[in-house]
Amino acid sequence: MCHPLANTAHQHGGFTLTEMLTVLALLGVLAAVAYPSYAAHLQRAHRTEAQAALMDAAFFMQRHYAAHHRYDTGDPSAPLVTLPAPLNQAPRQGPAHYVISVTQASASGYTLSATPVSGGPMAHDACGSLTLNQHQARGITGTTVSVAHCWR
Secondary structure (H helix, E strand, O other), rough: OOOOOOOHHHHOOOOOOHHHHHHHHHHHHHHHHHHHHHHHHHHHHHHHHHHHHHHHHHHHHHHHHHOOOOOOOOOOOOOOOOOOHEEEEEEEOOOEEEEEEEEOOOOOOOOEEEEEOOOOOOOOOOOOOEEOOOOOEEEEEEOOOOOOOOOO
């Protein structure tokens, strides 16, 4: 007759330390691979929001031109048009990731800029600031990454 406590290790069927460490190591490898991809996706999404905000600001500038026949204010001491509150940040609601502003303006042209907020999630983005002008020419400043990469 067997003793009732002789096979208790086989009756409970738990995990061994080696199995637990193996699973944790696999989870660590998966997280190390997945997180950079997730972070890159978030940066592209934030950049897309900034691009849409620049397009909306460009439409505002076109309406300003239609009303005043010039892209600037006509005042030499303060030539830059101020964008209205919903158009001056991206995203429009919540904390800003980009500040949208008119950086250059004349009677015949303008340049809009989407500048990452210091300390925000896009502060160290490789694309730097995004720009857009009256001809819808897309650009970037403060980086050596290609315009095509940043505006895709």
